[in-house]
Amino acid sequence: MENKRLQKLSVAALVISILPLVSFVPALFHITLGGSLRSVLAGVNIFSVFLGLALSVICVKNRDSRSVINIISTIISIFWAALMCGIVILSLFINFMR
Numbered sequence: 001m002e003n004k005r006l007q008k009l010s011v012a013a014l015v016i017s018i019l020p021l022v023s024f025v026p027a028l029f030h031i032t033l034g035g036s037l038r039s040v041l042a043g044v045n046i047f048s049v050f051l052g053l054a055l056s057v058i059c060v061k062n063r064d065s066r067s068v069i070n071i072i073s074t075i076i077s078i079f080w081a082a083l084m085c086g087i088v089i090l091s092l093f094i095n096f097m098r
Helices: 002-028 033-061 067-095
Strands: none
Touching: 002 033, 002 067, 033 067
8 A cells, every 4th residue: 555655656756857847848839928927837847846856755765665767756856956056056156256
């Protein structure tokens, strides 16, 4: 029972980790979004990155539930988190250099 719950949690973590890719769909179809919609999309992306990372770590931490899906989800979430941190650090660096 516990294993099935963790399997569902790992699939949810993978889906949530891939969710920030939805923000590329408007650019793919050359759709221009308004400022408020872009802000909402950015907030959803930030929330999904941290939620996906937390769920992935919970699933990977348990030895019994460790699987390829969990490891891939963790790698994707770490990539998104590192990308977000890099963007924040770069923007702070550029602002302080002015």
